[in-house]
Amino acid sequence: xxxxxxxxxxxxxxxxxxxxxxxxxxxxxxxxxxxxxxxxxxxxxxxxxxxxxxxxxxxxxxxxxxxxxxxxxxxxxxxxxxxxxxxxxxxxxxxxxxxxxxxxxxxxxxxxxxxxxxxxxxxxxxxxxxxxxxxxxxxxxxxxxxxxxxxxxxxxxxxxxxxxxxxxxxxxxxxxxxxxxxxxxxxxxxxxxxxxxxxxxxxxxxxxxxxxxxxxxxxxxxxxxxxxxxxxxxxxxxxxxxxxxxxxxxxxxxxxxxxxxxxxxxxxxxxxxxxxxxxxxxxxxxxxxxxxxxxxx
Ligand SMILES: C[S@@+](CC[C@H](N)C(=O)[O-])C[C@H]1O[C@@H](n2cnc3c(N)ncnc32)[C@H](O)[C@@H]1O
Numbered sequence: 001x002x003x004x005x006x007x008x009x010x011x012x013x014x015x016x017x018x019x020x021x022x023x024x025x026x027x028x029x030x031x032x033x034x035x036x037x038x039x040x041x042x043x044x045x046x047x048x049x050x051x052x053x054x055x056x057x058x059x060x061x062x063x064x065x066x067x068x069x070x071x072x073x074x075x076x077x078x079x080x081x082x083x084x085x086x087x088x089x090x091x092x093x094x095x096x097x098x099x100x101x102x103x104x105x106x107x108x109x110x111x112x113x114x115x116x117x118x119x120x121x122x123x124x125x126x127x128x129x130x131x132x133x134x135x136x137x138x139x140x141x142x143x144x145x146x147x148x149x150x151x152x153x154x155x156x157x158x159x160x161x162x163x164x165x166x167x168x169x170x171x172x173x174x175x176x177x178x179x180x181x182x183x184x185x186x187x188x189x190x191x192x193x194x195x196x197x198x199x200x201x202x203x204x205x206x207x208x209x210x211x212x213x214x215x216x217x218x219x220x221x222x223x224x225x226x227x228x229x230x231x232x233x234x235x236x237x238x239x240x241x242x243x244x245x246x247x248x249x250x251x252x253x254x255x256x257x258x259x260x261x262x263x264x265x266x267x268x269x270x271x272x273x274x275x276x277x278x279x280x281x282x283x284x285x286x287x288x289x290x291x292x293x294x295x296x297x
Pocket of ligand 1: 132133134138139142162163164165166167168169184185186187190213214215233234235238260
């Protein structure tokens, strides 16, 4: 079958949803969707066929069972089958509906008509295979933090989005008042998604600088410029290595939003931030995730 995808269906206790989510992301899955079926959560994750053999899938199933045992929760059932590309995109698109995030945003899938948004700012998205539909608590916490910085009026602020995924944070910030966004992601498919979403939201191309890479690439793109704010929704393990470098793109009034951090990782991340000269202003929690808002002074 040309362009086939593994569809991995995991039926689990709802408390395992996030663990399953991150396990499948780590495994390389894209376009994950979840829905509630009775007392269970059914998560469907999709992976290009060539990226996993049957043995890899068995190993994934084993890890998922071990995660459940460690959490003292019932073991999930894990099944997989091959589907073609067209079925993949329609399968998960079916489950995604427009969603209000924070007080300002309405995230709307690109293939649906835009619903009545009232005063909300509509962010239209087709994430493709990238992370960032606005459904995940880590993204929502970033968007809610964004509302503290922008009120819809244009500003002169330059922001960075490190690990842009679908581009949701950069695009959201530009729609509510940022002047320019610098966005990077190590995954080339995310760049394609971000680029498409920039057009979808009618953002002038010269307001966004987008490149494949990580922090070093961002520095190269910025040259001597500093950012007024940054968003970084990546796992804590990655963030902790980035923290000592963040000063290099910042000035005395720069603010930052760091997300993708599990509650039990918050102290270590906050300590590292403070050691690097950042003031931890707020720590917002949702489910087992937290988002840390920092400022330089
Ligand atoms: C959790 S997603 C966040 C996507 C989007 N910004 C959001 O908030 O929904 C993390 C993204 O970071 C990217 N990423 C992972 N490690 C990275 C690194 N070291 N530098 C840049 N991007 C990275 C991944 O490819 C992924 O697209």
